[in-house]
Amino acid sequence: MQSYLTDSRILASLFLTLKIIIYSVPILFLIGILVGYISCCGNRIISEILEVITTLPMIFPPIGLGFLMLYFFGKNGFFGRILPENLSLIFNFRGLLVAAVITGLPFMAKSVKSGIKNDIIGLCEAAYTLGKSELETFIFIVIPNIKLNIISGLILATGRILGEVGITLMIGGNIAGKTNTISLEIYNSVLDGEYERAIFLSVVLGIFSFIIFIFIRTFNRDY
Helix, strand or coil, X not given: CHHHHCCHHHHHHHHHHHHHHHHHHHHHHHHHHHHHHHHHHCCHHHHHHHHHHHHHHHHCCHHHHHHHHHHHHCCCCXXXXXCCHHHCCCCCHHHHHHHHHXXXXXXHHHHHHHHHHHHHHHHHHHHHHCCCCHHHHHXXXXXXXXHHHHHHHHHHHHHHHHCCCHHXXXXXCCCCCCCCCHHXXXXXXXXXXXXXXXXXXXXXXXXXXXXXXHHHHHHHHHC
């Protein structure tokens, strides 16, 4: 156990996973609220497009989605040839962050949309009749009334990000010490026959998952 706690590969994967979560949560907060709101209250065509975008990552196999991203954003891909090298998404932290956002966005956006659908639309319409702008209504009425949905969405998205393997493996390249997250380190340990190491890492993920479960139960009980 002691050797695992000081294992450089384990520590690197742990810190990388935490870094991804720290960076992805604020992005998901902003994009998730915006996408959820527009998909619920926006133009019908735009709403349908956003619904497809936020649902696809939940039903399309992650490994396939990761391959498509690698194909189009790779060095010889359509977008890969357009993007400058310092914005490349392949085999670096930026790619892992994009993978995390893609993975967590459906949970965040749908949680926000669910909160708005319940009883917020009527409040928005009342605010409009009182002369409030759409921006004022969004900031002072929508967000305060769906704060629990926002928190729940972020918690669920974080849990999903912790277990992400497919997209991360394809566009991150599973580079030791650089792009291998905790989940990928479990994968590597199994491939190397280091089952005790894999068990230790699985327990670490289990602890994170249990903490997330406690948060969800607490919000459901208190509200």
